[in-house]
Amino acid sequence: MNTRARLVQLKGIPDDRGLLVIGESxxxxxxxxxxxxxxxxxxxxxxxxxxAHRECEQLVVVLSGSxxxxxxxAQGKDDLTLGSPLDALYVPTMVWLETKDFAxxxxxxxxxxxxxxxxxxxxxxxxxxxxxxxx
Amino acid sequence: MNTRARLVQLKGIPDDRGLLVIGESxxxxxxxxxxxxxxxxxxxxxxxxxxAHRECEQLVVVLSGSxxxxxxxAQGKDDLTLGSPLDALYVPTMVWLETKDFAxxxxxxxxxxxxxxxxxxxxxxxxxxxxxxxx
Numbered sequence: 001m002n003t004r005a006r007l008v009q010l011k012g013i014p015d016d017r018g019l020l021v022i023g024e025s026x027x028x029x030x031x032x033x034x035x036x037x038x039x040x041x042x043x044x045x046x047x048x049x050x051x052a053h054r055e056c057e058q059l060v061v062v063l064s065g066s067x068x069x070x071x072x073x074a075q076g077k078d079d080l081t082l083g084s085p086l087d088a089l090y091v092p093t094m095v096w097l098e099t100k101d102f103a104x105x106x107x108x109x110x111x112x113x114x115x116x117x118x119x120x121x122x123x124x125x126x127x128x129x130x131x132x133x134x135x
Numbered sequence: 136m137n138t139r140a141r142l143v144q145l146k147g148i149p150d151d152r153g154l155l156v157i158g159e160s161x162x163x164x165x166x167x168x169x170x171x172x173x174x175x176x177x178x179x180x181x182x183x184x185x186x187a188h189r190e191c192e193q194l195v196v197v198l199s200g201s202x203x204x205x206x207x208x209a210q211g212k213d214d215l216t217l218g219s220p221l222d223a224l225y226v227p228t229m230v231w232l233e234t235k236d237f238a239x240x241x242x243x244x245x246x247x248x249x250x251x252x253x254x255x256x257x258x259x260x261x262x263x264x265x266x267x268x269x270x
């Protein structure tokens with residue numbers, strides 16, 4: 001990875017009753033989760049995200065299906081495909097994130113370190129690039 | 136509901152980019168999440184769960200598909216079907232929970248208030264019924 005984001009291997013326990021995937025604060029993510037959100041039913045061709053967070057850290061897990069994720073931060077850029085519930089993506093603060101190319105039936109889970117605060121979002125790429133250039 | 140468990144309506148934001156479902160500590164669940172787990176690929180006829188927690192609270196969300204949930208606590212019993220990502224089930228401590236009849240493709244998310252502790256589980260129904268009879 002070129003950005004400060006990193007892939008995290010979650011714990012998987014497959015048996016004859018199905019697949020159990022486990023993530024725990026302090027082991028798989030460096031924060032406790034105060035908000036979660038789920039994205040589903042994304043139409044072919046649609047993209048989501050396109051923002052960065054000033055204070056909020058996130059763990060992204062594609063529970064079913066797959067999608068492409070683009071990241072930008074002060075260190076560089078990454079483009080990757082998430083397509084396994086065992087491969088989580090930890091996204092620290094001040095990382096621009098966009099998601100696209102959702103396969104039909106994709107279910108994406110995001111765990112967030114903070115509650116919702118509209119002032120925590122940077123929604124303009126130009127503003128974000130200016131902010132990381134100053135660091 | 137007859138038990139102390141309760142259904143919680145999560146926030147849904149549908150638009151032309153898909154469905155966003157949001158849950159936040161303090162609003163939709165009375166705990167911050169220190170562990171999460173996901174159950175997938177459950178074969179037809181398999182059941183899961185069949186335990187209670189002494190200290191751990193949980194929020195159960197069926198993100199895709201559906202399944203049946205049976206609950207027992209000191210107040211009574213409940214049997215319900217969860218089949219929408221907007222309908223979460225809050226499960227307090229000392230509630231026996233079993234899940235079954237997973238539709239193909241079902242993805243279940245559970246948010247937990249505590250990290251993993253084997254001593255927090257009561258895995259014997261007999262032991263559980265004795266424990267709640269004493270309260």
